[in-house]
Amino acid sequence: MKAVVYLGPGELSYEEVEIPQVGPGELLVRTRAALTCGTDVKTYRRGHHLMEPPMLFGHEFAGDVALIGEGVTDFAEGMRVVAANSAPCRSCFFCRRGRHNLCEDILFNWGAFAEYVRVPARIVQTNMYEIPLELEYEEAAMLEPLACVALGNKAAGISPGDTVVIAGGGGPIGLMHLQLAKHAGAEQAVVIDLKDSRLQLAQQLGATHVINPEREDPVAAVKDLTRGRGADVTIETAGLPDVWKMSLELVRKGGTVVLFGGCPTGSQVSVDTDRVHYHELTIRGVFHHTPKTVARALRLLSSGMVDASRLISGRVPLRDTQIALEKVMAGEAVKMAIIP
Numbered sequence: 001m002k003a004v005v006y007l008g009p010g011e012l013s014y015e016e017v018e019i020p021q022v023g024p025g026e027l028l029v030r031t032r033a034a035l036t037c038g039t040d041v042k043t044y045r046r047g048h049h050l051m052e053p054p055m056l057f058g059h060e061f062a063g064d065v066a067l068i069g070e071g072v073t074d075f076a077e078g079m080r081v082v083a084a085n086s087a088p089c090r091s092c093f094f095c096r097r098g099r100h101n102l103c104e105d106i107l108f109n110w111g112a113f114a115e116y117v118r119v120p121a122r123i124v125q126t127n128m129y130e131i132p133l134e135l136e137y138e139e140a141a142m143l144e145p146l147a148c149v150a151l152g153n154k155a156a157g158i159s160p161g162d163t164v165v166i167a168g169g170g171g172p173i174g175l176m177h178l179q180l181a182k183h184a185g186a187e188q189a190v191v192i193d194l195k196d197s198r199l200q201l202a203q204q205l206g207a208t209h210v211i212n213p214e215r216e217d218p219v220a221a222v223k224d225l226t227r228g229r230g231a232d233v234t235i236e237t238a239g240l241p242d243v244w245k246m247s248l249e250l251v252r253k254g255g256t257v258v259l260f261g262g263c264p265t266g267s268q269v270s271v272d273t274d275r276v277h278y279h280e281l282t283i284r285g286v287f288h289h290t291p292k293t294v295a296r297a298l299r300l301l302s303s304g305m306v307d308a309s310r311l312i313s314g315r316v317p318l319r320d321t322q323i324a325l326e327k328v329m330a331g332e333a334v335k336m337a338i339i340p
Helices: 038-046 121-125 143-156 174-182 196-204 218-225 243-250 273-279 291-303 318-329
Strands: 002-008 009-018 027-035 059-069 080-083 118-120 128-130 163-167 189-190 209-211 231-236 250-258 282-285 312-317 334-339
Touching: 002 318, 009 282, 009 318, 027 080, 027 174, 038 318, 059 118, 059 121, 059 143, 143 231, 143 250, 163 174, 163 218, 163 243, 174 189, 174 196, 174 231, 189 218, 189 273, 209 218, 218 243, 243 250, 243 273, 282 312, 312 318, 318 334
Parallel strands: 163 189, 163 231, 189 209, 231 250, 250 282, 312 334
Antiparallel strands: 002 009, 027 059, 027 118, 027 334, 059 080, 080 128
16 A cells, blocks of 8 residues: 655655554554644654654544454444544553543554554544544544544633633644634634634634734733733643743633643743732643543534534645645645545
8 A cells, every 4th residue: 555654853755565454353444534633743843752763654534444353343344434543441540530541551543644544453442433424534534633622622611701712723723622612602712823824714713803923912912802801711722832831821810721732842831830829720731532532522523513624724645745744834724634
């Protein structure tokens, strides 16, 4: 099969490789659509501690069941399916406490930028679904990132009437957070981003206010919108230490800050201890997804509560995966669909 192989930061290879073998409990899926992800972009730009090159690349996909491993009974050949990129062990310290995203033996799966992708048994059993008829393949492939956003949305605890600020919110994760914030009843949904094209899309998806930091001070602008108090909830999605710090300044007394974007390893952020203590801020770090949020993500997509199609900026063939990633890196695309 044709596949994209990750060779290291800035290096991808489009080549012919062996089709993965399928073992007991596993599935082989013919990829119909795969999506670029922020993790893919970060890995391509600077590497990733979970990815040792050379290796197959990509992890958001949807397709058709091509081959069924021994013992699989819930799926049939030809069925349209979508899967998350991981599954917890369900037996470790954290899984027993319902914190499946912190699993000590979490299983990840890579290789979506290829004509076929193997799905391990644990993921087949836990985080794989038939695609509802109303969803296209590329829309269904949004399952995994939306599952992560659903976990962040739960941590945010948004109430009807709240002012919610999404810092770095013009990317796909921020735009999904925007849609869930509106669904939760946010009265004011503010998106901060450096790209005007992304801010325009945010407005189309329900943002009541947009802020470009190159033209105005985000903290002052949010204070103006909230009679000087600050936002009820701030969600950071950029994965940059400066934006983490700004997010703490954007929130009101008693407010909640969700730190969703992962910063480069080793990053440090200084915190105003008086503000955290005397203003009683709630600061929540959020990582990955759980089986419950994967299931919720599929419901959100199939119901239309989250419009995945608006986040896909274009489509390219498998051989142009590197071009697609560079478009996202340059801010010329929100997400790109890779069509093998």
